[in-house]
Every structure is written in C-alpha cells, then in structure tokens.
Amino acid sequence: MQSRFVFALTVLVLSAFPSAALEPASHFSDHMVLQRDANVPVWGKAEKRAMVKVSFAGQNKSTKANKAGEWRLQLDPLKASSRNRSMTISSAGKAKTIENVLVGEVWVGSGQSNMAGQAGRYAAKDHTLKKLIASAPYPSIRLMRGGPKPVWEEASEANVSRFSALAISFGEALHRQLDVPVGLIVGAVGGTPSHAWMPEEIFENSERCKKEIAEFAKTYDAVRAQKQHEAKLAAFEKAAAKAKAEGKKVRGRKPRPPVNPGESTRGGKTGGLFDRFIRSSSGYAIRGVLWDQGEAGSGILGLGQYSSMTELIRGWRELWGQGDFPFLFVQKPSGMGNAFSKKDPITREANAFTKALPDIRRIGVGKSRYIYTRLMLDNENAWMVPASDLGPQVHPINKWGYGNRAAQIALQKVYGTDIQAYGPVYASHRIEGDKVRVTFNESGAGLVAAHADSAQGFALSSDDGKWHWAKAKIAGKNSVVLSSGEVKKPKHVRYAYSGNRTWANLFNMEGLPALSFTTEEVDLSQR
Numbered sequence: 001m002q003s004r005f006v007f008a009l010t011v012l013v014l015s016a017f018p019s020a021a022l023e024p025a026s027h028f029s030d031h032m033v034l035q036r037d038a039n040v041p042v043w044g045k046a047e048k049r050a051m052v053k054v055s056f057a058g059q060n061k062s063t064k065a066n067k068a069g070e071w072r073l074q075l076d077p078l079k080a081s082s083r084n085r086s087m088t089i090s091s092a093g094k095a096k097t098i099e100n101v102l103v104g105e106v107w108v109g110s111g112q113s114n115m116a117g118q119a120g121r122y123a124a125k126d127h128t129l130k131k132l133i134a135s136a137p138y139p140s141i142r143l144m145r146g147g148p149k150p151v152w153e154e155a156s157e158a159n160v161s162r163f164s165a166l167a168i169s170f171g172e173a174l175h176r177q178l179d180v181p182v183g184l185i186v187g188a189v190g191g192t193p194s195h196a197w198m199p200e201e202i203f204e205n206s207e208r209c210k211k212e213i214a215e216f217a218k219t220y221d222a223v224r225a226q227k228q229h230e231a232k233l234a235a236f237e238k239a240a241a242k243a244k245a246e247g248k249k250v251r252g253r254k255p256r257p258p259v260n261p262g263e264s265t266r267g268g269k270t271g272g273l274f275d276r277f278i279r280s281s282s283g284y285a286i287r288g289v290l291w292d293q294g295e296a297g298s299g300i301l302g303l304g305q306y307s308s309m310t311e312l313i314r315g316w317r318e319l320w321g322q323g324d325f326p327f328l329f330v331q332k333p334s335g336m337g338n339a340f341s342k343k344d345p346i347t348r349e350a351n352a353f354t355k356a357l358p359d360i361r362r363i364g365v366g367k368s369r370y371i372y373t374r375l376m377l378d379n380e381n382a383w384m385v386p387a388s389d390l391g392p393q394v395h396p397i398n399k400w401g402y403g404n405r406a407a408q409i410a411l412q413k414v415y416g417t418d419i420q421a422y423g424p425v426y427a428s429h430r431i432e433g434d435k436v437r438v439t440f441n442e443s444g445a446g447l448v449a450a451h452a453d454s455a456q457g458f459a460l461s462s463d464d465g466k467w468h469w470a471k472a473k474i475a476g477k478n479s480v481v482l483s484s485g486e487v488k489k490p491k492h493v494r495y496a497y498s499g500n501r502t503w504a505n506l507f508n509m510e511g512l513p514a515l516s517f518t519t520e521e522v523d524l525s526q527r
Contacts, residue, residue, distance in 0.1 A: 022046050022094040027284050028087070030099045031152040033142045033183025035106045035285035036080040038322075043072035043283070046091040056087040056101070065091070078103045080180040082140050100154075102140060104181030105174060106286045109167035110146075110197060110278060111293030113190030114330070114395060114402075119168050120161035128345050128400040129165060132172055136160045141175055143168070146187030146277040164188065169403025170290055170410075177411055185284075187277025188292075193266050193299020194308045197278065200271030202315030208307050209300075212525050216302030217261040225258040261302035270300070282319045288326030288414060289316065290385075290406055294372070295332060295394065306371045306524040313379055326414045327382045328406055331372040335392030336500045340450050340511035346401040347511075349391025353451040354502040360459060360467050366497035366516050371524050373425075373515050383413045386423065388501060389513045420444045423512030424478075429493050429519060436460060436470075436482045436490050443478035444508035455480060457504025459494045460487040461520075467494065472506075480506070494518040 024044035034040050034056075046052050046065040053062045057078055065071040080103050087098040109115050123130040136157035143163050144150050153159045160168050164186045171182045189196075195203065203209055232255040240250045259265055298308035313327050339350030369388075376384040385406045391398045408421035424440035424447060438458075440447065449455040455472040460482055470482040470493075482493065496504035496516035506514040 022052075022089065022091050022096055024089055024096060024098070026150050026280060027144070027152075027185075028089075028098055029150075029152050030101075031142050031154055032098065032101055032144075033106055033152075033181050034075075034078060034101065034103045035183075035287060036103050036180065037077050038285050039077060040075040040285045041072060041283055042075060042087075042089075043070070044089065045069050046071055050092045052089065052091040054087065054089050057081070057085060057103070080104050082181055102142065102181035102183075104140070104183065105178065106183040106185070106284070107167075107171065107174075108146075108278070108281060108286055108289045109164055109170070109184060109186040109188065109292075110289065111188050111291050111330075112192045112296055113188075114334075114399075115164055115166055115186065115188035115290075115292040116190050117165050117395060117399065118162055119165040119399070122165045122397065122399045123161070125397045126165075126400055128398075129169060132169065132400060133157060133160050138172065138175065140181040141168075141171055142181070142183045144183070144185045146185055146281055148276070148280075150185070150280065152183070165399035166292055166403050166406075167290065169400045170406045171403075173404045173407035174410065177407065177417070178415065185281050185286075187273070187281070189273055189277070191296055192268075192273060192293070193264075193296040194293055194305060194312055195264060195270045195299045195303070196266075196268050196273040197293070198271055198308060198312040199274050199279075199315045199319055200269070202311055202318065203270050206311045209303055209311055212304065212307050213262040213300070213302040215525065220261050220302065222258070222260070229255060229258050259301050263301055264299055265301050266296070266299040268299075278316075279319075282316075283321060285322065286320070286325065288328060288410070291327065291329040292402075294330075304371075304525045306375060309375055310379060313375075313382055324381045326410070327379070328385055328409055329372065329375065329382070330385045330402065330406065331369065331387040333369060333499050334387045334394075334396050335390060336502065337388030337496070337504065337513060338451065338502050339389040340507045340513070344511065346398075346404050347389045347391075349396065349398040349401065350389045351392060351502045353505060355452060355456075357456060357469055357503050360469055363498040364500070366494075366499065366501075366518070367522060367524075369499060369501075369516055370497065370518065370522065373517065374522075374524060383409050384515075385409050386513060386515060388496075388516075420508070420510040420512065422515075423508050423510075424506060424514035426495070426515070426517040426519075427478075431490055432481075434483060434488050434490065436493055437475070438480045438482065438493055438495075440478050440480075440514065442508065442512075444510045444512070446477045446509050447474045447480065448507055448509050449474065450505045450507050452505055455506045457496045457501065457506065458482050459497070460484045460490045461492045461494075462487050462489045463491055492519045494520075 063073040138155040141155040338353035339347035412421040422442040458470040468486040
C-alpha cells in the first residue's frame, strides 16, 4: 500500500517538470537540510530512460529514469554534519550542483493560525522570542515555507522574524539541546479545519470516517437544520439592511446554508491545503511532524476531531512511506490551567491558581481537552504537547514557551534523553472500599500538590452518575488516594475534566501538570 502511494506521489510531484530537463524535485535546493540516520530519498526529472547519478558525502548512487523521465533513488543513512557540502546530480551530460547542504534533524510544522503566526508578530510581547530573533543568524537552522515554490533559507534575523513563531522556537530549542543542524518545513493557514489537511484519498477510503458520519446521519434532522438556517439568515439580512440604512458596516458573515452529513461546513475541498502546502514534501526524509490545530475542528458535518486527526496522522504516514514517524500535536484548548511556577519562562503566562473549587455541576465538560490526551494514548508514536499551563487565549502570547515545551516532548519521547517532559498521566485505579487509589505514569521524582496543602481537582461518582469533589491524599511516589463523604460506593474518577482547570493542582516534582482524565467511557465522535 505504501509503495503505491509513494509512486503516485512521485508522479504528481514530477508532472510539472519539462520532459527533457534534469531537475531535482523542488525540495532539493541550496541550503537544504537532509535527515540524519535515515535513508534519504532523492528524486526528480531527467531525459527518458537516462541514467541519473547522485553524489553526496562520499556516496555515489545511480538509477535509471522511467519512460516519463521520472527517477527516484535513496542515499544511505548519513551522520549529522554542520559542514557545508555540495550534492551533485548528473545525467546525459548535464549536471546540477546543490550547495551549502547540511545533515541533521528535519521537522514539518502544520496546522492553523498558532502555527502560521510569524515570530515578528509575537516578539513585542514575548521577550524570550525577541531575544531569539536578536540572536540570529543561526547558520545551522534552515527554514522552508511549504507550497508550490518552496525555497530553503538560512535562518537570518529577517527570515526568523517572518517564520512561524512556534516552529522556530521549537527548532532553536532542538538545535541548542542536540547540537545538530535543524531543518524546518512549515505549511499552515489560519482558521482552517483538519479535513483540509487530510489527504483526499485517505478520507474517501477511511472506514472510520464513513462509519462515524453514517451514525451521525441516523439522527441528523435536515428539516430542523434548514429552519434554523432560515431564521439565522432572516436575522442577518434584517441587521444588514438596518446597518446599510444607517451608513454603518455590516457585521458578521452571511450564514452558510446547511450541508449534508459528510460534507464540509466551512467550504473548501477535503485535502486542498494538504495538496497545496504539504504534498510536495511527502517522501522527503524527516524526523517528524509538529501540529497545532483544533480550534476549527474537523470541518466535516458528522465527523469529530478525534477521528479526523486519527485518520490524518495515519494518512500522512502512509503517503510519506516512512513508517510511523513521530507526530507531535499541541493540546486544545490552550491554557486555562495554573503553573507550578510562573518564574519559568515556558509557563510565565499561565493562569493564576484558583483555590476555591467551582460548583461541580457548572464546570463544563472536559471532552474537548480530553480527546487530545486520547489521541496520544490511542495512536502509536503520537505525542501530545500539554498546554494547560502555557497561557490562555485563542492566540497565546508565549510562543517561545509553546515551542520549547514541544521540544521537551521531542527530547524525551523521540530522542530518548533523560529530560522529564510530561506531568502525571493516569495509568490505573483501584477501588478500596469507599476509597479509590489512582496510579500515575510520568510521576518523575514524585507527585506534589502545588499552591495548597493538598491536591484538588479530583471528582468521584457512583452508579447514579452524579459527580462530587473528592479529598485527595498523595500516597507514595505515584499514587493518590481519593474519598468523598457523598460517595460511599465509588465507581468512576475524574481529574481536571473541564476546559477551565485553574483549580486543579497535581504536578510532579519537576513542575509539570497532571493531564486531565476520566475513567468513564467517552464518546469521542462528533462533539
């Protein structure tokens, strides 16, 4: 399956090349970074059935172009190198030389506005990011904007300012910690749903997507949806007419007509942005992907973000033909939790701790935050970047903090360093009479309650399904014992199961927050 997709991808990428030209694919250009310790595909266009030779770092690899002039070969794994070297591609008496080539770590960044936002835009309020920009150039960090005409650039001060604030913060942290070159390829567009980034062929052949949409369609009331649309449209037109009569600007957008289950609620083609910004990069050797998207959901009526992202991750990996490469994604919603310490530059924008627990009946549902934890737990080699303690808002200010938190996750889970990047993660629970013992992974040096004498944010329920706040006692390095006078026969446990979780205060001693969880079975489909 993978080989078929890779071949189809190669045909698509090469179709724009003149038939008699010797042209490598666009990503193979001056200043590029090649992925270390992995087979490195190189491809392009040459004369029909001509022999093509690629020479780099002492390797000489040859292949024969097919009858359409398309060719593809692989370099053997390369060691990291900051030395500028040349790659030569030759065929039929012609030669192309690619200069200033490094070998290191290559990551793709994608998503919506929090990935697309430029570093220069955030530097005024993010003083750590401002220092990062002021410290440019970074000769061993290379940047590329994905799209029809991608070009590698060295990370000069001007380029860093125009590049993704999140991606450059992530890449600079990796470069600083690993001391190897870093290449960053970014394709992201603000306000976009995940279906626009899911390859169309993956969506059309996804049994998961078909099943979820079909189940939604069973209870979808098209007549009611049309009536609701007509009411909204009438209200909009009335307000618009009034504004025009008064010489004022019309506010808002004309409501879109309802769509059928399985269709886009936002307009645009499924996979359209993938085709424009990412597809040409598919197959280029990378270490992994850093994703920041979720506010816009899936954008498909009847399809939830959990299934959409599960299939997107699977689809990208399938088309890349590089196995289950690491896929990091930022947790949504952003912020709305307290930090162990606001003196840490990564968590300085966090919300303040709220000691008083809210009315448990009115805290809202934590499903939108929890589905990202489940994405991590249910998908191999996919890692969530916890964001509850990094600062709130739709566009969080501290992009340096977000990028460095993502780098910490990569350093622990991808590169195997001894850094502790996660806070406590639910592992299991055991009912002990009227008490419940919860055990955690990622407890680090041990569990601790921040800002208060005891841990809070836990809730218990019995068979009646009613939730009550629980008293929590830390027991040993990785367990918490819970009890509630109102729950004599506990059945389920929750922690920080809400969008706003400023009152939840369980951390490990490394200062990282526990992830929200519930032991109830949660429907992760359309939200």
